[in-house]
Amino acid sequence: MQTYYEDDTVQLYLGDMREILPALAAQADLIVADPPYAETALAWDRWPDGWPTLAATAASSMWCFGSMRMFLDRAGEFDGWKLSQDVVWEKNNGSGFARDRFRRVHEHVTHWYRGDWTNIHHDTPRTTYTGPDKSARGRDSRTPHTGTVGAHTYVDDGTRLTRSVIQAAAVRYQRRHPTEKPIELLNPLIHYGCPENGLVLDPFAGSGSTLEAAQRAGRRAVGIEAREDYCEAAARRLAAIPLDLFTGGVA
Template sequence: MSLPTPYWEDPAAGLALYHGDMRDILPALKLQADCIVTDPPYAETSLAWDRWPDGWPTLAASAASSMWCFGSMRMFLGRASEFAGWKLSQDIVWEKHNGSGFQNDRFKRVHENALHWYRGNWRDQYRDVPTTMDATARAVRRKRRPPHMGEIDTSLYLSEDGGPRLMRSVLQVRSMHGRAIHPTEKPLGILDPLIRYACPPSGLVLDPFAGSGSTLDAARQTGRRAVGIERHEPYAEAAARRLSALTLPV
């Protein structure tokens, strides 16, 4: 069986975009990625493209053992059985400057979740511990671990007085409101730390729901390779134009 033909590619940068259903394209590619970073359709609206591809988390597990997946709590709880083959390591909250108001009798929703899933042993997963550089020199009061936390393996992160601090799990990044190519387009600022965390430099990032190509764009800018798959051709075309504009002649 021959490999699918890329809809667009930049071999020099290690980028490739495929048009089609990920359930058809991904098995044919037979690739092994370092991590998946994706924003699947949540199936929470009546929009034609917002349809959940049944079984995709299981299929994604054949291509990577580490995955950041955006989604609402409604989506993750409703589709919990489809993530049964994955283990949850952590979650981050993307706080946006604007929100969606589908109902007028609930809190205004100004955030989205991204959950990090993995397979196998945690010690075998690549992770680059995220830190901030805004710390100031100061005396740090050391605290003993609370008894209820039990025995926890030594962290990869070594804290130094006045040195970098761990990045917080709530990340404030402006949404693409008014500038988006795709209705649910993610800004590079929220994708960058997730890619750096889970994919080594020069490694391969996979996005089975590429949309306007934001993940591929962010991967390239962080020195990673990337493969994207997009089912809807208007968005695949828009992603190809976007990524072509980033390609400079040698």
């Protein structure tokens, strides 16, 4: 099958994921899916029936973007997937304002897996903590009914688990795609679910944000996008990334 764009670490295919994915027969470490939510009048915003089941043939771990309404409406389509957690993307400004609702400035990203959790790569990124040092020596024992614990020492290394609410400005200035996702949002999701040099698959690649984020994080990536104009936008941005990033490891 012909790629629309290809370099050392990224491949992009133009076409319907329901046809391309089975033909690729790829096994990825992680899927990052930003599907059509089917909530707007945009021509491409149509839910491809059955795509989560198809995605399950290509990976056992998946981040999926969506609104609460989308996940509730399509819950049955995620049969066979188990939900591990949800992350909230807080934007600087929102979309779809209605005068009779709260001003909506967030979206959900849910993590799903199949099979045994211990076989799923999950490595929570840590962020720098600037508060007071919490280093402490543990107690030797507790009250009898809670059992006895050994002495321990906690050394505060100045980092904390990344929080489940991630603030990132929506990407508007480039006008590559109406629902383009920011790299700084995708970066911790990819670090969490895909090992270094592992393979990330994005079946709804749009302007190629996931592909760029994966490449910058030192992961390989395969994308599928149904529209040629978005493939072109993705190819342009990927071709503009400096070559020294292709060897990976840059967060």
